Amino acid sequence: MSATTPRQDFLRGVWRENPVLVQTLGMCPTLAVTNTVxxxxxxxxxxxxxxxxxxxxxxxxxxxxxxxxxITAFVLIIATFVTVADMLIEGLSPTVHRALGPFIALIVVNCIILARQEAFAAKNPVGRAALDALGSGFGFTIALFLMGVVREGLGAGTLLGVRVMPAAFQPWGVMMMPPGGFLTLAMVLLVVRTLERRKAERRRAAAGAPGSAKEAA
Amino acid sequence: MSDAAAVPVPKPPVPAWKLLAVLGGGGAVAGLLLVVAYLATIEPIRAHKAQVLADGVREVLALPADAPYEERWWSGGRLVAERPAGADDLDRIWFARRPDGSVGWAVVAEGNGFADRIRLIFGWDPVAGRLLALKVLESKETPGLGDAVAADGPASFRARFTGVAVSETTPVRGVKADATPNAPNEVDTVTGATVSSRAVVKIVNGAVRRWAPAVAASREGGR
Structure with a gap:
């Protein structure tokens, strides 16, 4: 692997290799829990x-x-960490636990975590692994946030529970339900990939080198 | 470049004891951590649940904070004041004399909702045959749809149960909200939360059926 700066380690997961928008990992929480911001x-x-x-x-x-x-060791680490965190949150702040309750256990089976451990943390020093994980985590949060804004905005006419749509707006109930997750994911991916492709085309045009090898990817 | 140089030297196999040691040791450490976390949090969690229950009982019986109420255990076909020794898994019911002189009973019940179990508490005056109030204690209904049954507020679903008639023979009926006035035992369901609304109604009716004979036979009897 070529030398990278800490900035690159962090930013890689946020956008260029965003776990959801680019790698399409972690689809279970992306579809299941994104109906409110x-x-x-x-x-x-x-x-x-x-x-x-x-x-x-x-x-x-x-x-x-x-x-x-x-793999066994990694999964053991994740499962132990999530279970301990679950118990501590319930013991320390029942209100937060009430809000997060059903989602905490889902984190154990989030493949983004195993993927980052396998692909990066197991081969790199602690500092870089932490930056990479932080970047991927933020990238995941950003992707979920985008999904949540679309789904809550259209499905309930609100953002974070505050009404944003005009009173005449008829909420699209389907956006709150599982099919809404699929529809929104498709829309978000379409927009993000189109933007990325335009950017790549502009960059190629500016460089004056029509590279077609990456086009297929 | 010779061919031999391209072939990497195979690593010696990892000894079995090392695999066992890593997994066994890791499992032991994980187990230890879990037990420590469990023991450290079990008391605050239990205390919090008890507090939520106590608040719920007072809320659905419309009692002032810190007002006393009594607890009865269902044991041997009747309600007893003392928890029988060694019995861990008995049903409980609570009651208190309310400010207006009537005796209100608080019942905790649960059943299947749309997504998961719904656990609720409701206040009930069996003599007058009406519900006093209802509160959802735990639910994981779909956010934005089914979770409307757990919402608070004057126009909320739970508020519609206050004063609704119920008895063993006339269960509460969930009806679609429309212009026709409701019968005393009818409750408007929530649009978009039909399944969850019906589930709540069903849980209440089940609990009334289950407790009505016990309450009527008890010494307190509601009077």
């Missing part, structure tokens, strides 16, 4: 927290974990 932010931040801590742990112990049992 508050849910999105809570889920995004909770996942970021688990992501950072578990990636730091994996990067720290990577030499002691044999390759053969690494």
């Amino acid at each position: 508050a849910n999105c932010v809570a889920m995004g931040l909770a996942t970021t927290l688990v992501l950072v801590f578990s990636c730091v742990l994996v990067a720290w112990w990577k030499k002691r974990i044999p390759n053969e049992v690494r």
Whole structure:
């Protein structure tokens, strides 16, 4: 891997390799909990927290974990961390736990976490792993937030519970339900990929080098 | 470049004891962490649940804060004041004399909603045959749709249960909100939360059926 700056380590996950918008990972929470903006932010931040801590742990112990049992060890780390966090949140702040309750357990099976551990944390020093995890976590949160804005805005006419649509607006009930998740994901991906493609075309035009190899990707 | 140089030297196999040690050790550490977290949080969690229940009982019976109420356990086919020794999993019911002199009973009940179990508490005056108030304690209904049944406020679904007639023989009926006036035992369901609304009605009716004979036979009897 070529040398990268801490900035690149962080920004990679935020946009260029955004876990949801580019890698289409973590679809379960992306579809399931994005019907309100508050849910999105809570889920995004909770996942970021688990992501950072578990990636730091994996990067720290990577030499002691044999390759053969690494998946088991990674999943054990994630599951333990999530369960302990679940208990602590319930013990310390029942209100937060009430709001997050059903989502916390979902974090265990979020494949973004395992993917970052496998692809990055297990091969890189602790500091870089932490930055990479933080970037991916923010990228995940941003993607969920985009989904939440569209779904809550159209599905309930509100953002964070505050009415934003005119009174005459008839909420699209379907956006709150599972099909709304699929529709919104498709719309968001379409917009993001179109923007990215235009940007790439402009860059190529500016460089005067029509590269067609990347076009297919 | 020779061919031999291109072939990487195979790593020696990891000894079995090392795999076992890593997984066994990791599992032991994880188990230890979980047990510590469990023991550290079990008391605050239990205390919080008890507080939520106490607040709920006072709320649905419209009692002032810190007002006393009594607890009865369902044991051996009747209501007893003392929790029988060794019995851990008995149903409970609460009652209190309300400011207006009537005796209100608070019932906790749960059942299937649209997404998951709905757990609620309701206040009930069996003598007058009407509900006093209802509060959803736990639900994971769809945000934006089904969760409307757990909402608070003067126009909320839970507020519609106050004063509704109910008895063992005349259950509460959930009806679509329309212009026709409701019968005493009818409650308007929430548009967009039809399944969750019906589930709440069903849970209330089930609990009334289950507790009515016990309450009527009890010494307090509601009078």
